[in-house]
Amino acid sequence: xxxxxxxxxxxEKEKFSLxxxxxxxICIGLCVLALFPFYILIVNSTLTSDTIKTxxxxxPSGNFVTNYKGLIAKTDAVGISLWKxxxxxxxxxxxxxxxxxxxxxxxxxxxxxxxxxxxxxxWAFIYAIMMIPTQVSIVGFIKVCNLTHLYGSRLxxxxxxxxxxxxxxxxxxxxEASFSVEIVEAARIDGAxxxxxxxxxxxxxxxxxxxxxxxxxxxxxxNNLFTPSLILATEREKATMPMYVQALQSNDKQxxxxxxxTGLFISILPIMVAYFxxxxxxxxxxxxxxxxx
Amino acid sequence: MNMPVHSLSYKKRSVxxxxxxWGVTKVQKKRKTVEYGKYGYVFLVPFFLVFLVFQFYPxxxxxxxxxxxxxxxxxxxxxxxxxVFGFGNYADYVFGDKGGGEVFQSIIITVALWxxxxxxxxxLSLLLAGxxxxxxxxxxxxxxxxxxxxxxxxxxxxxxxVLFYTFFETQGPVTSLLxxxxxxxxxxxxxxSGYASxxxxxxxxxxMWYGNTMIVLIAGIMGISPSLYEAAMVDGATPTQQFWLIxxxxxxxxxxxxxxxxxxxxxxxxxxxxxxxxxxxxVMWGDKAVYSTKTIVMVIKTYIDAGPAxxxxxxxxxxxxxxxxxxxxxxxxxFATSEKKSKASGM
Numbered sequence: 035x036x037x038x039x040x041x042x043x044x045x046e047k048e049k050f051s052l053x054x055x056x057x058x059x060i061c062i063g064l065c066v067l068a069l070f071p072f073y074i075l076i077v078n079s080t081l082t083s084d085t086i087k088t089x090x091x092x093x094p095s096g097n098f099v100t101n102y103k104g105l106i107a108k109t110d111a112v113g114i115s116l117w118k119x120x121x122x123x124x125x126x127x128x129x130x131x132x133x134x135x136x137x138x139x140x141x142x143x144x145x146x147x148x149x150x151x152x153x154x155x156x157w158a159f160i161y162a163i164m165m166i167p168t169q170v171s172i173v174g175f176i177k178v179c180n181l182t183h184l185y186g187s188r189l190x191x192x193x194x195x196x197x198x199x200x201x202x203x204x205x206x207x208x209x210e211a212s213f214s215v216e217i218v219e220a221a222r223i224d225g226a227x228x229x230x231x232x233x234x235x236x237x238x239x240x241x242x243x244x245x246x247x248x249x250x251x252x253x254x255x256x257n258n259l260f261t262p263s264l265i266l267a268t269e270r271e272k273a274t275m276p277m278y279v280q281a282l283q284s285n286d287k288q289x290x291x292x293x294x295x296t297g298l299f300i301s302i303l304p305i306m307v308a309y310f311x312x313x314x315x316x317x318x319x320x321x322x323x324x325x326x327x
Numbered sequence: 328m329n330m331p332v333h334s335l336s337y338k339k340r341s342v343x344x345x346x347x348x349w350g351v352t353k354v355q356k357k358r359k360t361v362e363y364g365k366y367g368y369v370f371l372v373p374f375f376l377v378f379l380v381f382q383f384y385p386x387x388x389x390x391x392x393x394x395x396x397x398x399x400x401x402x403x404x405x406x407x408x409x410x411v412f413g414f415g416n417y418a419d420y421v422f423g424d425k426g427g428g429e430v431f432q433s434i435i436i437t438v439a440l441w442x443x444x445x446x447x448x449x450x451l452s453l454l455l456a457g458x459x460x461x462x463x464x465x466x467x468x469x470x471x472x473x474x475x476x477x478x479x480x481x482x483x484x485x486x487x488x489v490l491f492y493t494f495f496e497t498q499g500p501v502t503s504l505l506x507x508x509x510x511x512x513x514x515x516x517x518x519x520s521g522y523a524s525x526x527x528x529x530x531x532x533x534x535m536w537y538g539n540t541m542i543v544l545i546a547g548i549m550g551i552s553p554s555l556y557e558a559a560m561v562d563g564a565t566p567t568q569q570f571w572l573i574x575x576x577x578x579x580x581x582x583x584x585x586x587x588x589x590x591x592x593x594x595x596x597x598x599x600x601x602x603x604x605x606x607x608x609x610v611m612w613g614d615k616a617v618y619s620t621k622t623i624v625m626v627i628k629t630y631i632d633a634g635p636a637x638x639x640x641x642x643x644x645x646x647x648x649x650x651x652x653x654x655x656x657x658x659x660x661x662f663a664t665s666e667k668k669s670k671a672s673g674m
Contacts, residue, residue, distance in 0.1 A: 089503040141374040148367030170650040174385025197378035228366040276485035313474040321546035
């Protein structure tokens with residue numbers, strides 16, 4: 035009884051303390067910190083270069099279209115076209131995402147549903163290679179691309195996505211928790227082939243996991259700079275959006291701030307819109323990613 | 328010669344004779360699983376084929392080529408390029424003077440950039456995760472805070488690096504604001520200061536990642552059994568005590584996971600330092616000119632890029648060092664935490 039009263043008094047105390055307002059203050063401050071750079075980016079994309087140089091501005095102006103036209107006119111100086119680079123990114127990102135989640139699901143399905151010799155070994159192996167970063171074997175990767183004549187081709191960035199151990203890991207976690215093998219057995223009795231069962235029965239059932247992993251696969255591929263800038267180094271026509279951003283910055287003739295901010299703004303616009311549409315699923319997916327045993 | 332075969336078949340037969348029913352069902356069952364088990368292998372083929380070609384072979388090739396040193400004799404058109412097998416790349420460039428110590432320098436810089444962002448990141452994330460899961464002081468709009476704080480993480484790192492670069496340029500909005508308020512002197516130039524560049528890059532990383540870490544930690548705290556907190560409350564534990572004595576110890580596996588993934592990711596840092604200041608500015612450390620924010624992956628890339636500096640073997644040797652450091656760090660964290668675990672269970 036005594037302890038219960040004690041709890042109530044502490045609760046009572048909290049009500050009148052400054053603790054909660056302080057926490058709100060910090061949280062709102064952090065939200066402002068998260069959004070402010072993007073706000074400045076958007077405002078500056080509507081200002082002239084000379085205005086931007088005079089300091090920090092908080093009110094947008096009407097120079098966006100002029101900046102945009104100037105940016106497009108300077109495409110030759112930058113070397114890459116803004117919209118073309120976005121299309122190029124999409125041409126890599128979409129097939130990458132599809133292959134990555136489909137084959138990750140297939141691999142996770144193989145390990146979850148079938149009992150075969152070496153199954154545990156396969157799983158331990160996939161778990162172990164998860165931590166190996168791609169950057170350490172980049173010299174050999176370029177060699178393979180040369181040997182297979184994939185150097186300079188988008189396929190060199192797409193095909194490797196078929197072996198994504200991290201995606202396999204999350205798919206398997208999901209399947210173990212919410213996919214019952216009995217369904218596969220029922221399908222067998224109905225005469226479905228194993229491959230048909232996977233495509234028509236398993237894939238629809240694990241769609242939530244596929245969708246979550248697809249979002250992260252898409253974002254990772256869309257934002258990737260390192261590998262594309264090595265594989266597509268000689269192919270200016272195939273340059274991706276992050277490569278465009280790099281070219282925009284390193285180009286000395288292009289020092290018009292209004293135009294740079296406009297280019298940066300357009301480069302993040304699609305992903306920002308997608309984020310606010312899908313934010314609920316993304317935040318849930320992030321939370322899922324951390325809860326590992 | 329025939330003895331073992333005979334004895335084996337005899338043994339087998341004896342088992343069947345003793346338990347005839349068991350034997351038959353066992354054989355049938357085994358046949359059935361083997362039949363379907365085949366598909367397990369078939370379905371694994373694409374993953375392992377692609378893995379072998381695009382990840383495993385590259386790793387082996389990187390190790391192999393790191394032992395082949397490109398040696399140029401003579402100059403200009405008469406130059407002869409020889410490939411010499413041995414420890415040349417390691418002896419000359421990694422540990423020797425020819426590399427100017429760039430491997431370990433860049434690794435130290437990379438680790439420093441990581442520490443500068445990870446320490447404040449984990450502290451803030453823990454604090455916020457504690458606040459959002461505090462039952463006594465429920466904050467409204469938790470979902471909105473999560474969405475906004477996580478947002479920088481999803482935006483292209485390349486764009487963010489260029490954005491911050493333009494902010495901190497001599498005429499950039501942040502620089503002019505700070506000068507206007509009088510926090511920094513009129514002649515301040517952030518981008519020519521090694522320390523300022525390091526801190527800004529670390530800040531960008533911190534700013535991009537604390538939301539992610541916070542969401543992971545909140546999920547971890549939510550996974551802790553509520554009955555533990557109820558019991559603690561009955562015993563009169565304050566929220567602060569609950570945080571230190573229940574939340575933190577039970578969160579250890581997730582903290583460890585965050586630490587290892589962040590450390591491994593941090594070692595591969597490339598996009599932000601590359602696009603923020605191209606690894607610069609070059610500053611004098613003692614009597615040596617050093618790229619103040621050039622990470623190890625950036626160094627590796629300079630020897631892969633086409634040009635006079637291109638040297639596959641040297642890049643590979645540096646990659647092997649990076650691989651070893653990455654492996655060592657994950658091992659250290661792994662053993663450090665498992666040792667603590669055994670100690671705790673011993674108590």
